[in-house]
Amino acid sequence: MNENVSPDERLRQMIARLKESDNRVTPQRYAVLKVLAHSFEHPSAEDIHAQLLDNFPTMSLATVYKTLALLKQQGEVLELEFSDLCNRYDGNKPYPHPHVICTGCGAIVDPSFQDFAEISQKMMDETGFKIVAHRFDFYGLCPDCQNSE
Amino acid sequence: MNENVSPDERLRQMIARLKESDNRVTPQRYAVLKVLAHSFEHPSAEDIHAQLLDNFPTMSLATVYKTLALLKQQGEVLELEFSDLCNRYDGNKPYPHPHVICTGCGAIVDPSFQDFAEISQKMMDETGFKIVAHRFDFYGLCPDCQNSE
DNA sequence: TTATTTACGGATAACTATTATCCTTAACGA
């Protein structure tokens, strides 16, 4: 599962994967990968774009989306979809895992609990589905937002 | 939690709740509630609208959305949000519960597992969040879609 | 019953995150 990998090592992994599949590692792509590897707050496409504008003033938001789409296809980024908000991305742990989401400020953190094998098997046994992914989100207020109420 | 309530009883509950809060129960709203109470396949807004066009040829899709928004606000319907697909609605069990979702045909079924108290408490202890809701989705292929591959 | 007020329904415009399109430019191999 490649857990507990440093941001730089994770960056190398993503670059290697792109090269293996004959995709070019352009300066723009490298920059997006770097932000993803070093971000633990699950940034949105616009967050990533905003962070890159300093060094890449002409960086298009479309390029960020295209790079994210490529990484999704390679299984190198996890997309957290929201219908009413913008999607958020996790490049450090691209496999399904639980998230705790603040409905006040939008913060997203990863809890340590990760064990879904058993419960996933239970669901398959009961429903006959062949389950390949899952989503486990908890919604509430983070400590900061609780205090500032 | 009002589990295992018959569709007709569930319909009465929703109507009662609307009247309590001084909302009118118009023929259009009644029709939307009825579809929600009798549907177990988690219909979309358009599904509901399509089912009603026979008896209400002038029913507007906006009316369906408005009624769903009202029910959401009252906590009488659960909205399952998808960023790439249309949202789906559960009027029978308006509280958070797990779903098993077919990525082939879009079918959504409710497994029997419902116990989230313990795991929810664990998340609160670890993160300091005050958790009020959750989402637990399993994605895979239903038996029918597995066979027709 | 009638008048009055207010909420509701219907049609449609607006919104917004994301994707597609199109053309130019940059990357890589020979």
Next chain:
DNA sequence: TCGTTAAGGATAATAGTTATCCGTAAATAA
């Protein structure tokens, strides 16, 4: 260095949902 092809940038298009506006129906009071 040249030629091929993928990638970037700007912008149009998409689609589910929400907002707006006005006519109408529902509830209340006289």
